[in-house]
Amino acid sequence: MRRELFIGLDVGLYPRQSFGAGEVVLAGExxxxxxxIVLEGRLSDAGVGRTLGPGDVARPVEFFGASRYxxxxxxxxxxxxxxxxxxxxxxxFDAQGSMLWNxxxxxxxxxxxxxxxLA
Numbered sequence: 030m031r032r033e034l035f036i037g038l039d040v041g042l043y044p045r046q047s048f049g050a051g052e053v054v055l056a057g058e059x060x061x062x063x064x065x066i067v068l069e070g071r072l073s074d075a076g077v078g079r080t081l082g083p084g085d086v087a088r089p090v091e092f093f094g095a096s097r098y099x100x101x102x103x104x105x106x107x108x109x110x111x112x113x114x115x116x117x118x119x120x121x122f123d124a125q126g127s128m129l130w131n132x133x134x135x136x137x138x139x140x141x142x143x144x145x146x147l148a
Contacts, residue, residue, distance in 0.1 A: 035086075038121040040066055040111040048072075048104035054087075055102040061092045063112050070108015075100060092118075094137025 045068065048054045054072055055065055065087040072081040074088070081087055081102070087110070091098050122130040 035066075035118070035121050037124055038113065038117065040068065040113065043114070043117065044112045045109050046112055047109050048107070050104055050106045052104045053101055054104055054110060055098055057097075057099060057101045059098050061095055061098055062115050064089070064092050064115070064118050065102070066111045066113060068109045068111055071105040072108070072110070073103045073105050075103070080105060090137045090140050092137075093133045094139075094141045 046054065046065075048070065067081050067083050067085045067087065069083060072085075072087065074081055077100075086092075087102055088098055088100075092115075119130055122133060
């Protein structure tokens with residue numbers, strides 16, 4: 030998922046976290062009360078076996094469908110993420126349509142349930 034999908038969300042308004050190579054950016058079992066958007070650099074997402082780069086949103090399915098993140102994200106070099114609190118993401122979605130937040134959450138919950146069935 031890319032940050033362009035969050036129409037009207039000004040990431041410049043929210044705190045940033047800098048990271049270096051090998052540093053934990055998001056620890057597993059962290060509450061999903063914040064959404065991380067990569068601004069610079071790259072993150073390693075071992076849980077899904079991919080690298081996240083500028084504009085990528087970290088673990089959006091877990092953000093919308095779970096109470097905790099399941100895996101750890103590490104820096105793959107120097108970089109920075111924006112840390113957007115859940116209420117700000119909700120307000121962004123609500124501004125686009127009254128059902129968009131509920132739809133995003135329902136899709137994420139279904140995706141998590143389907144993944145558990147396959148495991």
